[in-house]
Amino acid sequence: MENETAKKIAEETFQKTRDYHNPSLARLLKMTGYDTVEWKAQGAVITDVFGKEYIDCAGGYGVFNIGHSHPKVIKAVQEQLKKMSLSSKVFLNKPLADLAELMAKITPGDLQYSFFCNSGAEAVEGALKLARLATGRTKIISTRNAFHGKTFGALSATGRDIYRDPFKPLVGDFIHVPFGDIMAMQKIVCEDTAAVIIEPIQGEGGIIVPSDDYLIKLRKICDESGALLIADEIQTGLGRTGKMFAVDHYGVVPDIITLAKALSGGIIPVGAFVGKPKVWDAFRSNPLIITSTFGGNPLACVAAKAAIEVVLEENLCQRAIHLGNYLMAGLRDLQISYPDIISDVRGKGLMIGLELAKEGLGGVVIPEMAREGITAVYTLNNPRVIRFEPPLVITEDQIEKVLMIAEKAVKKAKTMYNRLFALEGGN
Numbered sequence: 001m002e003n004e005t006a007k008k009i010a011e012e013t014f015q016k017t018r019d020y021h022n023p024s025l026a027r028l029l030k031m032t033g034y035d036t037v038e039w040k041a042q043g044a045v046i047t048d049v050f051g052k053e054y055i056d057c058a059g060g061y062g063v064f065n066i067g068h069s070h071p072k073v074i075k076a077v078q079e080q081l082k083k084m085s086l087s088s089k090v091f092l093n094k095p096l097a098d099l100a101e102l103m104a105k106i107t108p109g110d111l112q113y114s115f116f117c118n119s120g121a122e123a124v125e126g127a128l129k130l131a132r133l134a135t136g137r138t139k140i141i142s143t144r145n146a147f148h149g150k151t152f153g154a155l156s157a158t159g160r161d162i163y164r165d166p167f168k169p170l171v172g173d174f175i176h177v178p179f180g181d182i183m184a185m186q187k188i189v190c191e192d193t194a195a196v197i198i199e200p201i202q203g204e205g206g207i208i209v210p211s212d213d214y215l216i217k218l219r220k221i222c223d224e225s226g227a228l229l230i231a232d233e234i235q236t237g238l239g240r241t242g243k244m245f246a247v248d249h250y251g252v253v254p255d256i257i258t259l260a261k262a263l264s265g266g267i268i269p270v271g272a273f274v275g276k277p278k279v280w281d282a283f284r285s286n287p288l289i290i291t292s293t294f295g296g297n298p299l300a301c302v303a304a305k306a307a308i309e310v311v312l313e314e315n316l317c318q319r320a321i322h323l324g325n326y327l328m329a330g331l332r333d334l335q336i337s338y339p340d341i342i343s344d345v346r347g348k349g350l351m352i353g354l355e356l357a358k359e360g361l362g363g364v365v366i367p368e369m370a371r372e373g374i375t376a377v378y379t380l381n382n383p384r385v386i387r388f389e390p391p392l393v394i395t396e397d398q399i400e401k402v403l404m405i406a407e408k409a410v411k412k413a414k415t416m417y418n419r420l421f422a423l424e425g426g427n
């Protein structure tokens with residue numbers, strides 16, 4: 001594309017976003033160096049309207065596990081498009097049935113029944129409703145800084161006040177305890193608890209990995225009180241952490257699991273929650289107690305089935321472990337060289353968080369990385385943490401480039417920090 005045409009598209013898209021969609025988002029994107037227009041994407045690379053390439057370390061916050069525009073998913077969708085894209089909702093739906101069977105096979109333990117919807121928040125809503133119905137109890141325990149979505153039920157489980165307070169009153173009977181604190185769970189979970197909802201690794205909370213026995217003990221606490229355990233694997237699922245599901249690291253089988261993001265194969269939105277038969281029984285008396293017009297549509301279902309097959313066929317769990325170790329080791333070396341800029345590097349597989357020593361440093365590191373062709377962004381509930389969640393198909397060469405550019409950005413942040421420090425010292 002001609003540079004002048006690209007420039008016109010970029011300017012117009014910025015103006016329309018500012019004037020007709022979200023003025024403060026347009027401003028934020030400009031400030032952070034993301035005010036260009038995404039144009040196409042393949043594998044681990046996004047290309048903007050000017051032809052500039054970015055290695056995608058934001059990874060759609062967990063959407064693009066199998067890479068952008070995977071040919072197998074595109075082919076499945078194109079073939080389904082020729083037949084029928086949305087469901088009539090009056091007949092049996094083969095793509096849905098095939099996907100549900102595959103979900104039962106890949107999810108842990110005796111998780112068996114799936115409901116399909118269109119987003120993560122919707123999957124969380126369904127899981128919470130099922131928990132209340134199956135137990136006849138109302139209390140839901142969640143964790144501080146958790147992120148479960150922004151619809152009313154999901155937001156009630158989400159644990160950050162700046163997103164919750166403007167919309168109060170939220171759904172009642174939700175209690176938040178510190179993440180990773182098993183004693184706090186022990187104290188609060190009791191005979192009137194319907195469910196504990198937990199991200200096995202907090203994503204938007206800042207890539208927080210709990211101790212190895214946390215989920216195992218939490219499972220036991222739930223069993224003792226009759227509360228259900230809901231694992232929100234919307235960000236951790238489908239190979240991201242090095243196992244198909246993050247709970248698989250600990251051998252824990254939740255009663256309900258929620259999925260979305262990577263389940264779409266990066267092509268068609270889809271969400272789901274999967275439950276054990278003993279829990280799902282609660283839905284039996286009314287087959288229409290939970291429905292969604294677009295949920296379980298054939299296009300989304302063939303995309304999800306193909307995406308799961310890609311994770312299995314391309315050994316993406318193994319790849320996430322191997323490349324995750326490689327990227328984490330490189331970032332830890334960087335932490336050793338710049339301890340006053342980077343305070344921690346943590347994660348599992350290719351779900352990695354780099355914690356900055358001070359919040360404002362991200363304002364230098366993130367735009368600098370974007371300028372050099374790497375997408376990397378904050379976690380939503382913890383602005384000191386930059387996430388690295390690239391597609392699991394990223395190559396070692398691409399990771400080396402990411403590390404080289406990250407070092408450049410951190411070096412720049414250090415120079416600016418020192419200058420500021422000197423100025424403050426001079427005052």
Ligand SMILES: Cc1ncc(COP(=O)(O)O)c(C=O)c1O
Pocket residue numbers: 061119120121122124147148149150199203204232233234235236260261
């Ligand atoms: C763990 C988790 N749960 C739920 C959600 C909400 O998903 P959606 O944005 O599709 O509603 C997210 C989104 O980031 C998430 O990370």
